[in-house]
Amino acid sequence: MSERVAVRKTYKLYIGGKFPRSESGRSYLVQSGENSTANVALASRKDARDAVVAARAAGSGWAGATAYNRGQILYRVAEMLEGRREQFVALGIPGDEVDAATDRWVWYAGWSDKLPQVRGGVNPVAGPYLNLSTPEPTGVVAAVAPAAPALLGLVSVIAPAIVSGNTVVVAASPTDPLAAVTLAEVLATSDLPAGVVNILTGRIEETVPSLAGHRDVNALDLTGVADAELATSLEVRAAENLKRVLRPVPPHHDWYADPGLARMTALLETKTVWHPKGG
Amino acid sequence: MFEYAPAPESRSVVQLQPAYGLFVGGEFVDPTDGDSFTSINPASEEVLAEIALGGVGDVDRAVRAARTAYDRVWGPMPGRDRAKYLFRIARLIQERSRELAVLESLDNGKPIRESRDVDLPLVAAHFFYHAGWADKLDHAGFGPGPRPLGVAAQIIPWNFPLLMLAWKIAPALATGNTVVLKPAETTSLTALLFAEICQQADLPAGVVNIVTGAGETGRALVEHPDVDKVAFTGSTEVGKAIARAVAGTDTKLTLELGGKAANIVFDDAPVDQAVEGIVNGIFFNQGHVCCAGSRLLLQESVADEVLASLKRRMAQLRVGDPLDKNTDIGAINSAAQLARISELADAGTAEGTQRWSPPCELPDRGFWFAPTIFTGVTQAHRIAREEIFGPVLSVLTFRTPAEAVEKANNTPYGLSAGVWTEKGSRMLWLADRLRAGVVWANTFNKFDPTAPFGGYQESGYGREGGRHGLEAYLNV
Numbered sequence: 001m002s003e004r005v006a007v008r009k010t011y012k013l014y015i016g017g018k019f020p021r022s023e024s025g026r027s028y029l030v031q032s033g034e035n036s037t038a039n040v041a042l043a044s045r046k047d048a049r050d051a052v053v054a055a056r057a058a059g060s061g062w063a064g065a066t067a068y069n070r071g072q073i074l075y076r077v078a079e080m081l082e083g084r085r086e087q088f089v090a091l092g093i094p095g096d097e098v099d100a101a102t103d104r105w106v107w108y109a110g111w112s113d114k115l116p117q118v119r120g121g122v123n124p125v126a127g128p129y130l131n132l133s134t135p136e137p138t139g140v141v142a143a144v145a146p147a148a149p150a151l152l153g154l155v156s157v158i159a160p161a162i163v164s165g166n167t168v169v170v171a172a173s174p175t176d177p178l179a180a181v182t183l184a185e186v187l188a189t190s191d192l193p194a195g196v197v198n199i200l201t202g203r204i205e206e207t208v209p210s211l212a213g214h215r216d217v218n219a220l221d222l223t224g225v226a227d228a229e230l231a232t233s234l235e236v237r238a239a240e241n242l243k244r245v246l247r248p249v250p251p252h253h254d255w256y257a258d259p260g261l262a263r264m265t266a267l268l269e270t271k272t273v274w275h276p277k278g279g
Numbered sequence: 280m281f282e283y284a285p286a287p288e289s290r291s292v293v294q295l296q297p298a299y300g301l302f303v304g305g306e307f308v309d310p311t312d313g314d315s316f317t318s319i320n321p322a323s324e325e326v327l328a329e330i331a332l333g334g335v336g337d338v339d340r341a342v343r344a345a346r347t348a349y350d351r352v353w354g355p356m357p358g359r360d361r362a363k364y365l366f367r368i369a370r371l372i373q374e375r376s377r378e379l380a381v382l383e384s385l386d387n388g389k390p391i392r393e394s395r396d397v398d399l400p401l402v403a404a405h406f407f408y409h410a411g412w413a414d415k416l417d418h419a420g421f422g423p424g425p426r427p428l429g430v431a432a433q434i435i436p437w438n439f440p441l442l443m444l445a446w447k448i449a450p451a452l453a454t455g456n457t458v459v460l461k462p463a464e465t466t467s468l469t470a471l472l473f474a475e476i477c478q479q480a481d482l483p484a485g486v487v488n489i490v491t492g493a494g495e496t497g498r499a500l501v502e503h504p505d506v507d508k509v510a511f512t513g514s515t516e517v518g519k520a521i522a523r524a525v526a527g528t529d530t531k532l533t534l535e536l537g538g539k540a541a542n543i544v545f546d547d548a549p550v551d552q553a554v555e556g557i558v559n560g561i562f563f564n565q566g567h568v569c570c571a572g573s574r575l576l577l578q579e580s581v582a583d584e585v586l587a588s589l590k591r592r593m594a595q596l597r598v599g600d601p602l603d604k605n606t607d608i609g610a611i612n613s614a615a616q617l618a619r620i621s622e623l624a625d626a627g628t629a630e631g632t633q634r635w636s637p638p639c640e641l642p643d644r645g646f647w648f649a650p651t652i653f654t655g656v657t658q659a660h661r662i663a664r665e666e667i668f669g670p671v672l673s674v675l676t677f678r679t680p681a682e683a684v685e686k687a688n689n690t691p692y693g694l695s696a697g698v699w700t701e702k703g704s705r706m707l708w709l710a711d712r713l714r715a716g717v718v719w720a721n722t723f724n725k726f727d728p729t730a731p732f733g734g735y736q737e738s739g740y741g742r743e744g745g746r747h748g749l750e751a752y753l754n755v
Contacts, residue, residue: 118420119747123727123729123730123731123745124729125725125727125729125730126404126727126729127725127727129722129725131727131729131730133730133731133745133747138735218736228527231527232526232527233526235522235526235527236523236526236527238522238526239519239520239522239523239526240519241691241736241737242515242518242519242522242534242536242736242737242739242740244740247529260422262755265750269716269735270716270731270733270742270747271710271713271715271716271717271718272716272717272718272730272731272732272745273710273717273718273719273720274717274718274719274720274722274725274730275706275720275721275722276721276722
C-alpha cells in the first residue's frame with residue numbers, strides 16, 4: 001500500500017475573525033518543518049488598514065465585556081494552546097517555549113479582574129467628593145512582535161494588550177510566521193470575539209508605517225522593530241495623533257522572565273471621576 | 280445688580296525687582312548673551328520687570344547644574360531627607376501665599392479670589408502631598424526600589440503658572456530627580472519667587488533650576504542630549520513637535536495638552552446648580568483652562584430654561600481689576616491670546632451661530648474679553664472643534680443619552696468632561712463611555728494632588744497627581 005499523502009495547510013492572515021489571503025494576492029516562501037515549505041500571505045498596506053477597521057469594530061464590545069469574561073477567554077486560549085502543543089513543536093518551536101507561552105496566557109488571564117484594583121481606587125481628596133480612578137483600555141494597538149522567540153514573543157505582545165480591553169493589529173515575526181498563523185487558529189477557537197486580535201504576516205517595513213500613521217490607532221508597540229532608524233521614523237509618525245508608544249526591546253531581552261506590569265500599564269488610560277457627597 | 284465698592288488687595292506685599300536673572304545652580308545669574316524681555320501686567324499693560332532670556336548656552340549650564348546635583352547630592356540623598364526639604368517648601372509657600380497670590384494675579388491677570396483661594400492652596404497641598412511620597416516609593420505599587428530618571432526638563436504654560444510649576448517640580452523632586460524648568464514667557468515671576476523660596480529652604484544648589492525665556496529656550500531644553508525626562512504642559516501642536524523631537528531617544532515623555540470638553544446637562548439636573556457648574560466650567564480663570572467645559576451639551580427639553588438662567592447668571596459676572604476681591608473674570612493673559620480668542624469668536628459669527636454677551640464695561644487699558652456664549656452651534660463649527668482658551672462657550676443640544684455620548688466624544692481631544700444629572704445609574708453609564716481622563720459629575724474644575732489628572736488621545740499622555748503621577752518620574 002502506498003503511503004498516505006499529507007494534507008498541507010494554507011497559511012493566511014487573520015483579520016476580523018476570518019482567515020483571508022492578502023488582498024494583494026501575494027505570498028512568500030518560508031521553511032515549514034524539516035522537509036517542506038509553505039507560502040505565507042504577504043500582507044499589504046490595505047490589509048493593515050482592513051485590520052484596523054476590524055480592531056476598531058471589536059473595541060467597544062471587548063472593552064465592555066466584564067473583566068471576568070475576558071479573563072476566562074484568555075484562560076481558554078491557554079487551554080487551546082496546551083492542546084495543540086505538538087503542532088507548534090512540529091513547526092520547530094521548542095516545547096519549552098510553547099509551555100512558556102501557554103503559561104503566559106494563564107498569567108495574564110488572571111490579571112483582567114485585578115488590574116483595575118491594583119491600578120485604580122479611591123483618591124482621598126481634600127473635600128466632600130467621591131473620587132475614583134479606574135484604568136481603561138487605550139483602544140486599538142498596533143504592535144510589532146519580536147522576530148524571536150516567534151511564539152512566546154508574539155503572545156507576550158498580544159496578551160498584555162488585550163487583557164484590559166484593547167484590540168490589536170500585530171505584525172508577526174517575518175522570518176518565522178507559521179507559529180503566528182497557527183496561534184491565530186488557537187485564538188479563533190477560544191471564544192475570542194472576531195477582530196480583538198488581528199495578525200499580519202509579511203514585511204514590517206511595508207505594513208507598520210501605515211499603522212504608525214493611522215489616525216484610528218491609539219497606541220504603537222515597537223517591540224520587535226530591530227532597525228533603529230525605522231523605529232525612530234515610526235515613532236515620529238505616531239506623534240501625528242499622539243499615539244502611546246512602546247519603544248523597541250533590545251534583542252537580548254529575556255522573554256522567559258517575569259514580564260511585570262509595564263506592558264499592560266503602557267496601554268491603559270486612567271479615568272478619574274468626581275462626584276460630590278451631600279445629604 | 281448691586282453696586283460694589285472697589286475692594287482692591289494691596290500690592291505692597293510684593294517687592295518686585297526691576298530685573299531678574301536665571302536661577303541656575305542655586306544662584307541668580309545673568310544670561311550668557313545678556314538678552315532679556317519684559318513681563319507686563321495684562322490688566323494694565325504696565326511693565327512689571329525685565330526677565331532674562333535664556334539661550335542654548337544657558338540651558339546647557341542649567342542642565343549641567345541639575346546633573347551635578349543629581350549625581351552628587353539629590354540622587355544619593357535618603358528619601359526621608361528629600362521629604363523634609365519638600366515639606367519645608369510646602370510650609371514656606373503657605374507662609375508666603377498672599378505674596379505669591381498677589382504676584383500671580385499681577386503677572387497673569389487672574390482674579391485674586393482665584394489665585395488666593397484656588398491656586399495657592401493647591402500649590403502648597405501639592406508639595407505637602409508629594410513630600411510624603413519621597414521615602415515611601417518602595418510601597419507605591421511599582422515593585423521594589425523604583426529609581427529616578429535623572430534630569431527632568433519641564434515646560435509649563437501661563438494659565439496656572441505656579442500651580443503648573445508645583446505639578447511638575449513636586450513629583451520630580453519627591454522621586455529623586457533634579458529639574459530644569461522653563462516657565463511661560465508671559466508669566467515668569469512666580470517661578471522666580473519660587474526660586475527664592477528654594478534658597479530660603481536651603482534646597483541644595485542645582486536641584487531646581489529655572490530658565491526663563493520663550494519658545495526657542497524651550498526647544499533647546501527639550502533637545503538637550505543630557506535630559507532624561509521631558510514633561511510638557513501646553514498646546515497640542517507643540518506637544519506633537521516634542522513627541523517627534525524625542526522619538527528614537529531614551530527620553531521619557533509626558534504631555535498634558537489641549538482640550539475641548541463637553542459639559543452635559545440632562546433634563547433632570549437641578550438647574551441652578553448646573554448653571555453654577557457651567558459658569559465655573561468655562562469662565563473660571565477667564566476660560567484659560569485646558570480642561571474648561573467649553574462645549575455645553577444641553578438636553579433639548581431643558582435647553583431654553585437652562586440658557587435663560589445661564590444668561591441671567593452671566594449678567595452678574597464682574598469683569599475687571601484682577602486685584603479686586605469682588606472680580607469674577609480678570610484680564611486675558613496677553614495681546615496674542617486676545618487676538619486668538621477674537622479670531623475664533625469672529626469665526627463663530629461668520630459661520631452663522633448666534634453670539635451673546637451680557638452688557639459689560641471693559642477697562643480701557645489691558646487685554647479683556649467679555650464672557651460670551653454661542654448658540655445654534657453644531658459639531659461642524661470651528662468654535663465647537665477648536666480650543667479657544669478664553670471665556671467663550673459653545674452651546675449644542677442633544678435628545679438621548681447615546682447622542683450626548685456621541686457628541687461629547689466627537690473630538691480628537693479627551694482631557695475632561697462634565698455630567699449633570701440626578702440619576703446615579705445614568706451618571707455612571709455616561710462616565711464609563713466618555714473618552715476623557717477626568718469626568719466631573721455634578722461638579723466641575725475640581726483638582727486635588729491625590730487625584731490623577733491627564734488626557735486621552737490628543738490631550739496627551741501620562742498623569743499628574745496621585746500615585747499615578749509618580750510613574751512619570753520613575754524607571755517603571
